[in-house]
Amino acid sequence: MKSTIYYFSATGNSLEIARQISKGLDNCTIKSMTSQLPKKPVGGPDEVIGFVFPVYYLDMPLFMEQFVENLNILPGTYCFAITNYARYKGNALGNLEEILQNKNIQLNYADDVKMPGNYIVSYPPPNPDKLKEVLKNSRIKVNNIAKSISNNDEKPVEKSLLSRIFTKHLKFIIFGSISKWDEKFVSDNKCTCCGQCAEVCPVENIEIVNCHPIWQHHCERCLRCIQWCPTEAIQYGKKTVGVKRYHHPNVTVENFIETKD
Numbered sequence: 001m002k003s004t005i006y007y008f009s010a011t012g013n014s015l016e017i018a019r020q021i022s023k024g025l026d027n028c029t030i031k032s033m034t035s036q037l038p039k040k041p042v043g044g045p046d047e048v049i050g051f052v053f054p055v056y057y058l059d060m061p062l063f064m065e066q067f068v069e070n071l072n073i074l075p076g077t078y079c080f081a082i083t084n085y086a087r088y089k090g091n092a093l094g095n096l097e098e099i100l101q102n103k104n105i106q107l108n109y110a111d112d113v114k115m116p117g118n119y120i121v122s123y124p125p126p127n128p129d130k131l132k133e134v135l136k137n138s139r140i141k142v143n144n145i146a147k148s149i150s151n152n153d154e155k156p157v158e159k160s161l162l163s164r165i166f167t168k169h170l171k172f173i174i175f176g177s178i179s180k181w182d183e184k185f186v187s188d189n190k191c192t193c194c195g196q197c198a199e200v201c202p203v204e205n206i207e208i209v210n211c212h213p214i215w216q217h218h219c220e221r222c223l224r225c226i227q228w229c230p231t232e233a234i235q236y237g238k239k240t241v242g243v244k245r246y247h248h249p250n251v252t253v254e255n256f257i258e259t260k261d
């Protein structure tokens with residue numbers, strides 16, 4: 001049996017979950033949803049396809065939606081989706097299920113995991129004690145999820161009509177103004193022109209011009225550029241000045257590059 005986990009992760013939480021699940025699966029490959037779409041159809045009977053991703057604005061990341069819509073999945077595939085979030089999970093799994101249903105693909109197993117929050121423009125990461133507790137609880141939950149998935153168990157998406165209606169409107173409002181959002185990114189004099197911000201941006205929204213990052217106005221707001229800058233030289237206006245950066249303790253920036261095509 002072959003298994004593939006498609007993931008997106010800005011700060012490593014989803015990647016760590018994907019790795020933990022992959023240990024219980026035969027012949028499992030972890031692939032980034034920022035890579036090129038596979039040219040051939042994927043999955044099929046006796047194959048497993050999984051999606052692991054963070055909640056963005058009560059939904060899935062926008063480019064992930066496009067990735068899944070365009071992914072050619074063969075009928076009969078055992079499909080799972082695990083999302084993770086800091087406070088409000090919204091209807092990310094319900095919206096993903098709808099996309100799969102439109103392709104006549106069943107979402108066999110769906111669940112969510114609470115993880116440390118990384119939306120640095122609104123709040124700092126948890127303090128060390130809280131961080132330890134959240135990561136410990138998540139490991140326990142993901143362990144159980146991994147066992148269920150390796151047994152090909154079924155778990156339907158929890159339905160919430162309210163969040164379903166709400167997420168549709170929220171997405172419209174948020175991504176209606178997508179182009180203007182990145183105008184507040186700046187790099188300060190700590191910038192060493194290393195180019196890591198451009199390298200980690202999942203949607204190639206950063207160009208290095210005269211040794212400075214320039215954002216190209218199609219930002220998806222994952223904030224990888226801020227979180228992974230080795231000198232903490234990138235700020236979002238004044239909101240992130242002096243705020244601690246976050247990434248999952250087991251994940252390095254090279255890990256993202258390894259799982260790219």
Ligand SMILES: Cc1cc2nc3c(=O)[nH]c(=O)nc-3n(C[C@H](O)[C@H](O)[C@H](O)COP(=O)(O)O)c2cc1C
Nearest residue numbers: 009010011012013014054057058086087088117118
């Ligand atoms: C753009 C953006 C939007 C987010 N929206 C939500 C949200 O609606 N609800 C929530 O609980 N967490 C939200 N978060 C927090 C992440 O879902 C959470 O920290 C997740 O574990 C990050 O996973 P990653 O490290 O794999 O990127 C958001 C984070 C970002 C960057």
